[in-house]
Amino acid sequence: MTLSPKSSLKPKVAVYKFSSCDGCQLSILNMEDELLDIASAVDISYFLEATRTVKPGPYDVGIVEGSITTPHEVDRIKEVRAECKYLIALGTCATAGGIQALRNFSRVDDYIKTVYAHPEFIHTLETSTSIANNVPVDLEIWGCPVNKGTVLEVLAALLQNRRPNFPPSPVCVECKRRSIICVAVAQGIPCLGPVVHGGCGALCPANGRGCYGCFGPSSAGNFNSLVNTMVPLDRYPNETANLLRSFSSNSPAFRAAADAALKIASTKEAK
């Protein structure tokens, strides 16, 4: 991908929303200090959350928030892919299916019947899936919500034609660089940090919580060992499994790890 802010035409950027809470788009809007620079470097051509003005495609960069949960979205994401040269999946809904992927672990019809007075009007899929499950994606930015610094770094890297600087180190690295005390060791709180991609700045451990894994699996994680390590710390039944089945529940690594965690817990119970 080559974008050049020097060319007379600024690269056109489009921001799309699928099934999501809009939090990641808000992270973009939240970059007050940098928005002027961003606007001088790129042409925000499509961003309904920010402006009703829409410039026609095709676009150089498409940033997609949200997961695919309806038949309509399945079609629309293909159109988006077709009109964007470079496609970025933004946030954990877009990269793993998000919290709404919890439906993948049960029957969606049961939910619909419980929640809606007229379930016949609801057109939804059995599953919530990531953008990459539906169309090819060039880059994934994890996070629930994403870290605005990461988004900036990705845009900067695209404009400068370089690899974005977010190494696949686990959250533990960020804890230690910030001198945060390990909540698992010092307080016995289950924490996914050892296997989760850094980038949040160890937000939860800094506030005395275990990592919920919203930045998704790190490439080097040892999930088997994580499960064996954290399940014994569970303070209530299936705490570790629930951590794994939250924001990033539908990522393959987390799915397998959650199953393993449940299995350990059930074996223990049987004993």
Next chain:
Amino acid sequence: MTDKTLFIGSTVALPKPELDLLLADLRKNDYQTVGPHMQDESIVYTKIEGLKDLPRGILSEQNPASYRMLQTDKDRYFDFIPANQSWKQFLFPPRHTLFSASKEGKWQLKENDEPAPRYALIGVRACELAAINIQDKIFLREDFSDPIYRSRREGLFIMAVNCLDPDATCFCVSMGTGPRHTAGFDLCLTELDEVFLVEVGSELGRSMLAERTYDLPSAFVQNAANQAMDRATRSMGRTMDTRDLPELLTTHLDADRWNVVSKRCLSCTNCTLVCPTCFCWDAVDQADILGKSTRRERVWDSCFNPNYSFVVGGNTRPNIRSRYRQWLTHKLGTWKAQFDVLGCVGCGRCITWCPAGIDITEEVAAIRAEVNS
């Protein structure tokens, strides 16, 4: 009236409240006094002013993957064993801006010329001082002297403390580093119920202590301190057989134990980042969106990080097995060839703070057993 003239090597009995005044004197001499403090269910090293900031009556209980504190009502301040933080963070900071560069026409460099802080470290254990001495060998070599480390190290005041209550993960006796201090400090405390016994280790320490009110220690007090230290020496939680360690590890790179431990190792980097001697770092650029300015920063790195060994064509240590093996064979093996000392001081941090509870002493013993079987 006994002669109260202080010499290097003298030991005096300092009433505990006098420590506050001693720290105040240090601050008057432009030192930042940093020491142990209770925070987040653990002990951290941070700015302290006096006894009120120290963890009063706290005992620690350390086991693989577990650190717990016990509150007693004792008027004692150094009975705990340090937690994950070490003094490394003050001499070799986890993040440090090296320089920034900006493009106005041509690129201009701006060095980070922030003056180095002058620290007085309060409560340095013998294993921790040994770790500082090891990092000296890494960062203050004849052929390379790290300016960040050097400027902080040169201005350092070290108030050591003898460890009297080792935890289950301690093995400094095996490594020959503690629990008793021998040299390298400015002042060294041994804590008794009523007083601190303070040994003078340097001219600087002597001059700071000289201002305080103290007594010469009675034979009884001296004896009590010696007994407490002997007891500490005998109550190490763990041992490590260091015989032929470098050879043992570096000639058994194919041991089956590496496969066994790699199943448990999370490759999470904790052991390396809590280790007071691990020195790896990375340097990264943080550029602005327009590419007109950038800041280059040095950050702690770890041989367990997936990016650590990338070269053209891929990672030279793509598996947890090879990464763990690199760490252990370096720490207890090739470190000796590089710096004429082993890279382990027996502080036990890597055992306590490994979420999976991997025990370096157990791993070494297992390899030894495998080799001998």
Next chain:
Amino acid sequence: MTTTLIDTAAHSAGHNDKLLLPHWAEIVKIIPEAEGVSTFHFRFTDPTVQNRYRFEPGQFNMLYVPGYGEAAISMSSDLETAGGLLVHTIRHIGNVTRATSRLKVGDVVGIRGPFGTSWPLEAIEGMDVVIACGGIGLPPLRGAIYRIIRNRARYGKITLLYGARMPKDLMFPAEYEAWQKADIDMQVTVDRGDDTWTGRVGVVPMWFYHFRVDPHKTAVLTCGPEIMMRFVIYEALARRIPSDQIYVSLERNMKCGQGACGHCQQGPYFICKDGPVFPFKALENIFNVEEY
């Protein structure tokens, strides 16, 4: 302390008190070499630095592109041949090296160095020399070739074994004739030839099948993909060339160049300061250990 294996040139840029602080150097000339490879000539913008700067062939610099970071790149010439300029031949495949591909004459980069050990050109005087290199492994040896040519009488038979993927990937083809004239036996080989290629097709270590060496007076200098070097070493050892007469240039991830950041460690060595050039004797126990 680490044993110094080779008498290295003293570091001349004096960075000891300025950690990772590069000196700016201006690009004076860019020569495209092959697809994705170009040679850059640099001059330090500070004349004092420029005048003070010395290095030995085989050493490397850390090249800094602001915003992108640093990359370790060997010098691909010597100061005498390049008229005092610093010459680097860069393959544009990484983050930093791709950034250099977009630079123009007049642009600046940061340079720190020189770092590491050099080719043992004095120690091997009087010997036959086999220079075995492949791909981007020739540039780090070109300075040594220039040095040898200038002192040609001090060496015995010189053979340059050079391999590349395809004929179009060969570096510095314009110089082969001059090297040949300087009595260097040029043995160039490619992995895959086309209709127009009348040279050798095969791989570098094959040369040892066809030519006899006198093991006691032969030195081997090798640089290239580690797998290629492994076979060169294997063939050389099979012909009883002693392991302390085989010199290897290694490559690892490097951040500091001064044996302090830890990244380039292999066994007891920091490749950046104890290497990159090692006598193979020093590597015997670690070179072939998988993932070590």
Next chain:
Amino acid sequence: MTDSLDLKIALQMIPWFNSLTPEHFNKTAELTHLRHAKAGDIFFREGDKQDYVYIVLDGRVSLEIFVPHHGKVRFYTAEPFDVFGWSSVTPGMRQRTAGAMAVLDSTVACIDAEGLRNFAEIDHDFGYLLMRRLANVVASRLMVTRLQLIDMFAGPSEPIND
């Protein structure tokens, strides 16, 4: 007469022939003739069934396979004292799987492979020497092929961290 003398002198240059007994040497020489090829001359083509094994005495012979859309790909050159067309000597000799062409003017010893095979059947001492030599040739060819297969000069598959 002159030709056969030339031939013997030429064969004596080849290291392997030096290790043969006079009887084995003469018998092999009887099965051999020299060929002076000009650059571009073809020794055999893919699919040919002619039955010779060759040893280059001088020049360079390339082995090539025609690959649709890539043209002729030269994957090996036989240098002086290199053997090519060795599969003729193996028991399951089939058709040629590659072509051989002189890329430089070359002198090549052409040995009748059927004769060689028959001689090896009758005289197992000779057969052993022949097969040992052939095993070495095949092993070295395999090494070269592996290194080429690794494609070690190709760019990295993963982004590099510099």
